[in-house]
Amino acid sequence: MTGKTPPADGTAPPDIAAALKALQDALPGDALVTDPDECARAAQGARYGDGKAAFMVRPATTAQLVSATRICRAHAVPVLPQGANTGLVGDSTPDASGTQAIVSLERLTEVFRVDLPNRSVTVSAGFRLSELNRRLEPHGLTFPIDLGADPSVGGMIATNTGGSRFIRYGDVRANLLALKLLPVNGQSDLLELSSAVRKDNSGLALKHLVAGSGHRLGIITEATLNLDYLPSQSATAMIAPAAEETLIDLVGALERRYGHLLTAVEAISAPAFAFAKSHLPELASPFHPEAFPPLALLVELSSSLGAEDLNLQSCLETGLADMYEKGLIENGVMGRGNDFWAVRHALTEGARAAGYVIGFDISVPRGAITEFRRRAKGFVEQGLPGAIVADFGHIGDGGLHFNVVCPFERPAERDQETIKSLRREIYDLVVLEFHGSFSAEHGIGPSNMEYFHSYKAEPVKRLEDDITRLFSQEYPFA
Numbered sequence: 366m367t368g369k370t371p372p373a374d375g376t377a378p379p380d381i382a383a384a385l386k387a388l389q390d391a392l393p394g395d396a397l398v399t400d401p402d403e404c405a406r407a408a409q410g411a412r413y414g415d416g417k418a419a420f421m422v423r424p425a426t427t428a429q430l431v432s433a434t435r436i437c438r439a440h441a442v443p444v445l446p447q448g449a450n451t452g453l454v455g456d457s458t459p460d461a462s463g464t465q466a467i468v469s470l471e472r473l474t475e476v477f478r479v480d481l482p483n484r485s486v487t488v489s490a491g492f493r494l495s496e497l498n499r500r501l502e503p504h505g506l507t508f509p510i511d512l513g514a515d516p517s518v519g520g521m522i523a524t525n526t527g528g529s530r531f532i533r534y535g536d537v538r539a540n541l542l543a544l545k546l547l548p549v550n551g552q553s554d555l556l557e558l559s560s561a562v563r564k565d566n567s568g569l570a571l572k573h574l575v576a577g578s579g580h581r582l583g584i585i586t587e588a589t590l591n592l593d594y595l596p597s598q599s600a601t602a603m604i605a606p607a608a609e610e611t612l613i614d615l616v617g618a619l620e621r622r623y624g625h626l627l628t629a630v631e632a633i634s635a636p637a638f639a640f641a642k643s644h645l646p647e648l649a650s651p652f653h654p655e656a657f658p659p660l661a662l663l664v665e666l667s668s669s670l671g672a673e674d675l676n677l678q679s680c681l682e683t684g685l686a687d688m689y690e691k692g693l694i695e696n697g698v699m700g701r702g703n704d705f706w707a708v709r710h711a712l713t714e715g716a717r718a719a720g721y722v723i724g725f726d727i728s729v730p731r732g733a734i735t736e737f738r739r740r741a742k743g744f745v746e747q748g749l750p751g752a753i754v755a756d757f758g759h760i761g762d763g764g765l766h767f768n769v770v771c772p773f774e775r776p777a778e779r780d781q782e783t784i785k786s787l788r789r790e791i792y793d794l795v796v797l798e799f800h801g802s803f804s805a806e807h808g809i810g811p812s813n814m815e816y817f818h819s820y821k822a823e824p825v826k827r828l829e830d831d832i833t834r835l836f837s838q839e840y841p842f843a
């Protein structure tokens with residue numbers, strides 16, 4: 366332990382100068398960043414979060430990480446772990462006080478161990494998803510979480526990333542075998558939570574508490590992840606459901622027919638497509654732009670079976686023809702997988718280019734999706750006339766990015782109250798009526814804290830606080 370220990374109540378003022386001096390002595394030069402521009406860049410979130418960092422440390426080894434956090438702790442400087450900074454709830458950037466230190470994990474890539482017999486990999490938290498999968502590819506393996514950003518392993522665990530192939534592979538938690546955590550209190554050694562085994566009932570599943578906890582419980586330094594075999598073929602279609610009322614019957618029919626072959630069912634609304642197309646005219650239109658259905662589904666089947674064992678393309682064609690016969694599908698286009706995914710991944714950018722976006726990352730039980738969309742659109746029409754709902758998302762797992770686009774300048778300050786009431790109406794509908802979630806994928810963080818406090822039952826909040834306190838008895842994480 367370096368230097369003095371702050372009082373247990375965390376009231377000692379941060380001594381940034383002393384922390385910097387001790388860090389300079391303890392770390393190699395490139396592990397400490399004080400350059401204002403670099404710190405300012407790291408203090409700006411992908412979408413939300415715009416603060417000021419006291420400084421940034423970028424440890425390349427776990428030993429440097431432990432040493433840096435202990436020094437910060439000794440000088441009462443709160444630390445904020447940051448992975449790839451792609452999080453969407455303002456939780457990877459410091460507040461405006463200028464007293465918090467960013468601990469960037471981007472250089473922590475010392476461990477990469479594939480265990481082929483176990484179909485798993487042990488990696489440092491700083492690895493990006495793209496690099497992880499690039500290294501796994503020669504082994505015919507993949508970490509099957511798929512999304513439109515390139516996050517770090519630690520950030521993915523901290524936010525329990527879902528993504529587009531959740532319907533087949535689940536979220537990060539479902540693929541997390543073990544992890545190492547530097548607890549918030551900075552006192553203990555690294556905690557090893559579970560091991561590479563898939564079956565382990567030898568105690569509480571603490572690793573699962575860490576997944577999705579943000580950085581509340583500590584800094585994840587390493588993880589062992591379940592891998593899947595790279596599919597050797599896939600087939601994709603973009604389909605127009607016959608009616609919104611039978612949309613979820615169609616999803617059920619796809620699941621029943623294809624089981625584990627079904628790797629994605631993503632919804633794309635006509636306005637979301639129109640914004641993407643006008644922002645990126647080179648995007649291939651699955652349907653004629655004017656004939657884009659109110660809501661289209663991108664359906665993907667994948668298999669590690671070779672084409673000699675299974676013709677996935679014809680399997681999809683036959684199934685969709687059958688569903689057309691049954692009146693579940695009105696229209697469909699087969700097989701331009703990359704083009705279809707390019708459309709899917711352009712939707713967020715398209716909406717942001719079209720106006721000011723009020724985003725809702727919600728989930729409801731699947732049977733309530735259509736009713737939710739109908740009622741929420743009604744709230745938008747009433748509260749924000751002229752705004753356009755350009756929603757899309759992982760509809761196969763009941764998730765929806767219900768984006769409301771105001772195609773004009775950022776709404777004036779006086780309209781912020783209207784937006785606030787719209788948020789409240791929509792979240793009330795999601796949580797109180799449909800028993801869904803106001804944060805399906807992105808977590809809590811400053812952006813959602815208000816809703817966490819509104820909608821979580823008091824005893825549940827107390828339990829969460831107590832558990833957090835067990836990990837953080839003395840030391841404030843940002």
Ligand SMILES: Cc1cc2nc3c(=O)[nH]c(=O)nc-3n(C[C@H](O)[C@H](O)[C@H](O)COP(=O)(O)OP(=O)(O)OC[C@H]3O[C@@H](n4cnc5c(N)ncnc54)[C@H](O)[C@@H]3O)c2cc1C
Pocket residue numbers: 411445446447448449450451452453456457470490511512513514515516517518519520521522523524525526527528529579580583584585586713806807
């Ligand atoms: C274009 C785009 C598309 C996206 N699509 C999806 C999607 O489909 N599904 C989805 O779930 N998310 C999605 N996201 C959100 C985001 O990519 C995920 O939340 C991602 O997992 C964050 O990882 P990160 O490394 O960028 O973490 P950061 O943004 O750096 O951090 C996020 C949180 O994790 C904490 N953290 C980071 N590293 C560690 C660590 N080692 N130990 C402890 N805490 C840590 C941070 O303090 C912060 O609280 C998307 C984001 C963008 C920009």
